[in-house]
Amino acid sequence: MNSVQGAAPTSDLTSASYHDDHLLHRLYALQQQFQHIPASSIGALAAELCLPLAQVEAVIDFYSFFHRTARGRVDLLFSNCTSCGDLSLMHDLCQRLGVVPEQTRADGAVSIGEASCIGMCDQGPALLANGRTLTQLTPLRLEQIAERIEASTPIEQWPAEWFHVHDNVRKNGLLLGTTFSTGSALVAALEKGAQTMLDEIIASGLRGRGGAGFSTGMKWKFCREATGDAHYVVCNADEGEPGTFKDRILLSSHAHAVFEGMTLCGYVIGAKKGYMYLRGEYRYMLPELLAVLERRRKLKLLGTAILGQSDFDFEIEIIVGAGAYICGEESALIESMEQKGGVPRVRPPFPVTQGFLAQPTVVNNVETLAAAAHIAVHGGGWFNAHGSDKSDGSKILSVSGDCTTPGVYEYPFGTSIQRILDDCGAEHVQAIQVGGPSGTLIAPAEFERKLAFEDLATGGSFMIYGAQRDLLHVIQNFAHFFAHESCGFCTPCRVGTTLLKNGVDKIATGHGTQYDVDELRRMAALVKRRSHCGLGQTAPNPILDLLQRFPQAFEDRLVHSDFEPHFDLDKSLQEARRLTHRDDAEAHL
């Protein structure tokens, strides 16, 4: 435990696996204590952490959960995801408490705002209260919350059951249905040796579960062969794609398998240090994850001389993010680990040769690492006996939206979309967003398509939209999401996602013409093809998919004239009317 005393408060978590000398952790502690990052604390913090002032300033402004001005003593962030968000509840609560969204109430007691998907899509509507997760919100619950805020009851004294997060596992498969015996993968690894274990992972056909689908074994092989002062394993637990929550279950109920997968990878590639990058929205799991690591240390499955093997040392540290979807991109995640804003790096070089601290680094998804641990025990053949031709094994899905039983479902690759809809009780389905906003929007004609890398790939998100949903509104939500989450590094994405957002807004509010649709299509193509990283390259997908599959959703809203201006002339006179205290007919157009 780092015990440096400094300008900023340190956390009360004492663990060998959570370090107070990480900028993100110190800023979190400041935000918790003062409801913002006081300008007066920044200089001392930068000096203490030996970081340039500007780097600290830049980081504060990059992450959504850090603020320059004080939020309320209770800071509520409603998810704005189409599955776990309900902004009408937010507006009701704002009205009840006399709060303007994103503005702290004058007495400092409360502030209310929005957050991108917080990963509670199976039990929404949900919000974060000072970073803690509240699910299954109802008008009654919000009334109770309002009462406690007005009574100045600290969040720590709110009923514990309000903060309960359910696993909601609906269907077990290859991974979730197979009991993992703690330590078994490492025992197997030590028996077989690193090279044989690597061959086993390659032979299994395991591909990255984050969505990109790169061969896990080959990634490990490239990293193992790369030279460097040190090698690192990184577990990407920054599950931010709206509609995805399957890693939440793996972390809450299968953490041993995940950590063991990391340790196994360390053994294979010759790394002595691993990091789990946990999304800030999942911070509530941190104490339990640290406890699991402590148990593993006691079991000699972590630390020095693992399982008595004198040359097998491996430590795991957890770094918690602070609200930035882009940090799910592996090189942005590494930047964030290095205490910077999450801006994706230029590639090549890839992380396997130059990753964390410019050293060879494997970045794997939570599910990938859990799968690797199982493969170490049961063998590659056990794994690839399941799945489709080009996609071996199973996929854990986060099913949400308009269905009777949202939750976690595990299927072998090759399963049809219709089968999944039948299992989760989805009827009168209008469309499904497979793989989240960055994935593919499909129409009923495609429900016989298969879940597979070669057909419909997904990192785990599966959002169902029933007949009553306004699909243009859904796509508008996604356009806002990407504009909010773009890191801003490259021109096409920085400016383009905002232009796309404005374009969809214009059409959705009934001011768009065919010209605006054509413009949207042209900008979408440019952003998709010319952006720096996966965020920009996929951000236009929902718009392009909707244009292709549901052109009527746009057509229905269009004004049938050649041109409509982007601004409303009468509305733009509002300020003049206010200044002149006029609201008579002649002051309007």
Place this chain on the structure above:
Amino acid sequence: MSKTIKIDGVDVPFEDGQTIMDAALAADIYIPHLCHKPGLSPHGSCKLCTVDVDGRAVSSCTMPASEGQQIANNTPALKEVRKTIIQMLFIEGNHLCPSCEKTGDCTLQALAYHHDMLDGHFPQFYPRRNVDASHPTLIIDRDRCILCELCVRASREVDGKNVFAIAGRGIKRQLIVNSPSGKLADSDIETEDLASHICPVGAILIKDHGYEVPIGRRTFDLHSIAETDLEQVILKKTVHHDA
């Protein structure tokens, strides 16, 4: 026999370690660029140097050249893409060329000329951005900043300082100064630093020097941005300005 890549059908030799941009510049082939300057580490953020390599879009300033690459550069389609990117850079900031001291010497403006850009096309964003006039000899006008990070890199890589950084996310990204007050006056920047002169637009200007070269006789009034040996011309000129 040296290795070659093909740019618009022309064989271009390259050495290992060179990017497509390096090879093109050495062969006097112009690939439009804004955030790239030889001598500083490549950045790949403006995306004006986007080219199609075997059908795939890449930034030529960061993509290593490799044997046999078939590169499309000066095509009508890419010219249209680049023009749109330039328009995006114009409308996200507040660029008023006629009243800007950098007019005629501005790379963004020159690129717009080169791509026959006649207007910003998109609705203006009209962002509110701060001016920093605190420094005795330098001024930052963020209205014109295009986030190319040339000043950031020049300060770190050439001047051996760390005066600038980019803060914030997405459309709110902005140039900040690494000093206790966040003001340029409190930083260790000096007028002679490369970072003081490298701005391709009018976001960082030298004070007390205005309109010494009449409009009509400035760099891009006399030269096209497509002249590949211009980098030195532009740098010398700005140095000369405050000599």
